[in-house]
Amino acid sequence: MIATHRVRIFKNTPWLFAPSFIFLSVFVLWPTIVVLSKSINQSSLSRVATDPQLRQMLWFTTWQAFLSTVGTLAIGIPAALVLSRYSFRARQLIRALTFVPFVLPTIVVGIAFSLLSPASYQSGPIPLIVAHIYLNIAVVVRVVGNRWEKLPTAFNDNAAVLGATPFTNFRTITFPLLRSSIIGAGSIVFIFCFSTYGAARVLAGPRFPTIETEIYRYAFFLGNMPQASALVVWQLCAIMLVLALTYGQKDIYLAQRNLMPLASERKLKRIVFSVAAALIAVGTLLPIAILFIHSLQSSQGFTFSHWATNDMWTSFLTSLGIALFATVMALFFGTGSALAIAYSAQAKYQKFVQALTSLPIVISAVALGLGYLLAFRSGPMNWRGSLWLLAVVHCAVALPFVVRIIAPAAREIQPELRENALLLGASPWEVWKSIDLPFLLRPLAIAASFAFSISLGEFGASSLLTRHGHETLAMRIGQLLSRPGEQLQKQAIASACLLAFSCIAIALIVEYIVQLNRRKGTQ
Amino acid sequence: MKKYIVGLFCATAVFSGCAGGNKQTTEKLTLLAYDSFIPTKGIFDEFTKETGITVEVILGGDTGQLISKAILTAGNPEGDVLWGIDNTFLTRATKGEVFSPYTSPLTKNMAADVVKTTQPKGVVTPVDTGDVCINYDKKWFSQRNIASPKSFEDLAQPAYKDLLVVQNPASSSPGLAFLLSTIASFGEDGWQNYWKKLRANGVKVVDGWTEAYTIEFSGSSGKGTRPLVVSYASSPPAEVVYSDPPVSEPPTAVIDTTCFHQVEFAGILRGSKNEDAAKLLVDYLADTTFQSDLPLTLFVNPVNKNVVLPEVFTSFAAQPEKPYTMDPVTIEENRGTWVDTWSSIALR
Numbered sequence: 001m002i003a004t005h006r007v008r009i010f011k012n013t014p015w016l017f018a019p020s021f022i023f024l025s026v027f028v029l030w031p032t033i034v035v036l037s038k039s040i041n042q043s044s045l046s047r048v049a050t051d052p053q054l055r056q057m058l059w060f061t062t063w064q065a066f067l068s069t070v071g072t073l074a075i076g077i078p079a080a081l082v083l084s085r086y087s088f089r090a091r092q093l094i095r096a097l098t099f100v101p102f103v104l105p106t107i108v109v110g111i112a113f114s115l116l117s118p119a120s121y122q123s124g125p126i127p128l129i130v131a132h133i134y135l136n137i138a139v140v141v142r143v144v145g146n147r148w149e150k151l152p153t154a155f156n157d158n159a160a161v162l163g164a165t166p167f168t169n170f171r172t173i174t175f176p177l178l179r180s181s182i183i184g185a186g187s188i189v190f191i192f193c194f195s196t197y198g199a200a201r202v203l204a205g206p207r208f209p210t211i212e213t214e215i216y217r218y219a220f221f222l223g224n225m226p227q228a229s230a231l232v233v234w235q236l237c238a239i240m241l242v243l244a245l246t247y248g249q250k251d252i253y254l255a256q257r258n259l260m261p262l263a264s265e266r267k268l269k270r271i272v273f274s275v276a277a278a279l280i281a282v283g284t285l286l287p288i289a290i291l292f293i294h295s296l297q298s299s300q301g302f303t304f305s306h307w308a309t310n311d312m313w314t315s316f317l318t319s320l321g322i323a324l325f326a327t328v329m330a331l332f333f334g335t336g337s338a339l340a341i342a343y344s345a346q347a348k349y350q351k352f353v354q355a356l357t358s359l360p361i362v363i364s365a366v367a368l369g370l371g372y373l374l375a376f377r378s379g380p381m382n383w384r385g386s387l388w389l390l391a392v393v394h395c396a397v398a399l400p401f402v403v404r405i406i407a408p409a410a411r412e413i414q415p416e417l418r419e420n421a422l423l424l425g426a427s428p429w430e431v432w433k434s435i436d437l438p439f440l441l442r443p444l445a446i447a448a449s450f451a452f453s454i455s456l457g458e459f460g461a462s463s464l465l466t467r468h469g470h471e472t473l474a475m476r477i478g479q480l481l482s483r484p485g486e487q488l489q490k491q492a493i494a495s496a497c498l499l500a501f502s503c504i505a506i507a508l509i510v511e512y513i514v515q516l517n518r519r520k521g522t523q
Numbered sequence: 524m525k526k527y528i529v530g531l532f533c534a535t536a537v538f539s540g541c542a543g544g545n546k547q548t549t550e551k552l553t554l555l556a557y558d559s560f561i562p563t564k565g566i567f568d569e570f571t572k573e574t575g576i577t578v579e580v581i582l583g584g585d586t587g588q589l590i591s592k593a594i595l596t597a598g599n600p601e602g603d604v605l606w607g608i609d610n611t612f613l614t615r616a617t618k619g620e621v622f623s624p625y626t627s628p629l630t631k632n633m634a635a636d637v638v639k640t641t642q643p644k645g646v647v648t649p650v651d652t653g654d655v656c657i658n659y660d661k662k663w664f665s666q667r668n669i670a671s672p673k674s675f676e677d678l679a680q681p682a683y684k685d686l687l688v689v690q691n692p693a694s695s696s697p698g699l700a701f702l703l704s705t706i707a708s709f710g711e712d713g714w715q716n717y718w719k720k721l722r723a724n725g726v727k728v729v730d731g732w733t734e735a736y737t738i739e740f741s742g743s744s745g746k747g748t749r750p751l752v753v754s755y756a757s758s759p760p761a762e763v764v765y766s767d768p769p770v771s772e773p774p775t776a777v778i779d780t781t782c783f784h785q786v787e788f789a790g791i792l793r794g795s796k797n798e799d800a801a802k803l804l805v806d807y808l809a810d811t812t813f814q815s816d817l818p819l820t821l822f823v824n825p826v827n828k829n830v831v832l833p834e835v836f837t838s839f840a841a842q843p844e845k846p847y848t849m850d851p852v853t854i855e856e857n858r859g860t861w862v863d864t865w866s867s868i869a870l871r
Binding site (some may be wrong): 038110111115123201202205206207213214217219220221222223225298300303305306370373374377378384385463464466468469478479481482483484485486487488489490 | 737767768
C-alpha cells in the first residue's frame, strides 16, 4: 500500500494531536484516575471473578452483547446494501432516519416498544436484543454503507456474467472488500451493547443485570464504591480487549464514486429495493410515530397542549446551545486527532492516538460522572455546576465518533495529488487547503451531525453532574418520567419526539449540504 | 444559541445580584436536592427578604445518587444544605460523616414519632413524610366486578394472580420500602414465606418506579396490563393535579394497609463555609411558609403541624392510620442480608 511513502505535509503530526491529548487528559483520564484511585481495592477486583452472581452477570452481559451484534449485522448489512448500492430519491432521507434511534433516550425506546405490544410485552433477554438491534442499525448502515458505496459494480457484474451465483458473488468479491468495515461496525456495536444501561434497565429487567447497571447499583444504591470501581476496571479491560482484537484491519483503497440510479435497473430489482427501503423507513419510524400520536392524544381527542409548555422549549434551547458548543469542540479536537492518525507513518503512533481517543466510549459513564465530581471541585478547577462542563462531557462522548468518521476519509486521499502539488511549488498549507480539505468536507459534515445528535441525546455521564436548573431536553425527559400524572408523562413523550425530530432535521440538513456541495463539485 | 445561554447566565447573575443587595452584604446559600425537588418558583424570596441571604437550588440526581455523591465529597460538599435523605438511607449518610449536626428548634411543631425517626439525635431535621403503598387502577376492578384487594394477604390470593408489579428493592427506593413493610408486617420469620407466595401468584419485578408505574401499570398514562403497583400514597392526587383533561376523581386509589412510612430530612453539609446561614435555611425549610408549599408541588406530607393541607390533597391522598415503619439503624444493619435473601426468593 501507499502508506510507506506517504508525503508528510505536516512533519510534526504530534502537534495535531496535542490539543486533543490535553483535552482527553484533563477531562477523561484525570477524572477517571481520581475516582478509581480513591476507591478501588484488590479484594473487590478479584471478587468479580469469584462471586457467582457477578460472574453470571458478566457472562450474560457478554452473550447478549454478542447476539445483539450478530443480529444488528444480520439486519444492518442488508439495510446498508439497500441504501448504498443505487441512488434513488428518498435514499438520503431513509439513511438519515436510521440514525434517529441511535440517539433516542433508551427509556423512551422502551416505552415505545411497550406501546407497540402492550399485551405480549415481556421483559428478558429477547426484548433487550431486539432493542439493541433497533438502536444500533445506524452504526452498520453508516460504517458499512460508506464503504459499500465505493465498491465498483464492475467486479460483481463481471462475475455474474461468468456465471457466479449472487451468493458466490457476495462471498468471494463483496465480503472481502467490506470485511474491514463490517468488523469495525461490529466492534462498535458490541461495545455499546456490552455497556448497555437504559435499555437493560427497562427491557431486560432485574433478573438480568448487565455490567453497567451493576456499576450503577453498587455506586448509588448499595453505596459500595470499591465494588463499583472494580467493575469499571473490568469493563474497561474487556472493551480494550475487543478494540485491540478488531483494530488495524487492512483496507484496499477505493475512490468515491457516483452511484448508479436505481431507475436504470431491471424491474424486479427495482421492486425489491423499493420495498426493502420502505420497510427500513417504516421499521425505524414506527416507534417514533407511535410516540408522536401518543403525545397528541388525550382522553378527549387530539391536543397540542403537551407540546405547548414553556419548559420544554426552554430546555430545547439549552440543549441546542450545549450541542452547538460541544459539536464545535468535538470537530476541533476530533479533526486534529484524525489527521494525526492519517498523516502519521508510524503504526504504533496511530494505535496510540486511536486508543486514547476511544477512551470516552470505553470508560463507564458512572465513572466519568463521579470523576468530574471529584476532579473539578477545588481551587482554580472548581467547576462544579458549570453549564459548560456539560458541553465538555458531550464533546468527550462524541469525540471517538468524530475521529472514526474523519480518519478513514483522510487516509483515503491519494498522496500522489499532494506530491504533485508540492512539486509544482505549493506550500504545505496551500496543498492541504486545496487537496485535503475538499475531500474532508463531507466527512466533516457527517461528523458534525453525529456529534450534534449525540450531544442532544446524551444522558449517561451528564445526568450525574449537579445542575443549576438548566435542564437539557434529555434530562427533562428522565425527570418527567419519574413522577406520576398523565400530563407529565405525555410531556415527556412530546419532548422525546422533539428530540427525534431534531435529529432527523439535522441529518437532513447535513445530507442536503453534502449533496449540494457534491453537485457543485461535479459541475 | 450560545448567545442565548450567555444571556441566561447574565440574567441570572443580575437577578441574584439584585435580590439580596439592599443593605446587608449578600450571602448566598446553595441548597442541594434530588431531581424532583420543584417547589413553587420564588418560594425562597421571603427567606431572602427576612435574612438577606439568597438561595440557589441545585439538583443532583435521585436520592441514591445524592448520597453516594455526598459521601464522596464529604468535607468539601457541593452545597450548604442537603434536602431529601430518607430514613432508608439516613444511617449510611451519617456513617459517611456527611452532615454537620444541627436540628431545627421547629421540631417542637412536629409529631413525636417523626422526630423519633431522626437517629442519631441532633444530626438532621425532618422536613416531610410520605407513604409507599400499593396503588390500584379503580376502573380495572370495577369493570370486572372484582373487589380491590384489602391487605397483604389478599395480594397472594388466586383472585389477584398476575396483577401486581413491584420494584426491585436492590435498585429502587419504593421497592425497598415495600420490602421493608412486608418485613415489618410478617416479621423476621414470616416475610420470606410471604414473598414465596407472592412469586407463585405471579408478582412481576421491574427495575424502578418509572418502569413499574408508566409502563406496566394500567391505571396511569401507560397501556400496561397490571392494575396493582407499588407507588406513593400521594400518587392519586398527583393524577388529579396533572390530569389531562382535568378530572375531579383520580383514576387510582391506595390500599392503605400496605404502607411504609418514609421520613425525609434536611441537613447541613459538613464543610459548608456558611453554617450559621445554613441553620437559618434549615429552619425556613421546616417553617410554615415552605411546608405549606410541599403537598401540591412535591406531593409529600408536611411535618409542621401548623400547616393546613389543601383539599385536593386531603380528599385523595391516603393518610394511612397505621403505616409500617422502621428505624434507620435497623434498616442499615439488615438491608444487605434482606435484599440478598429477597433476590434469591423473588428473582432466581
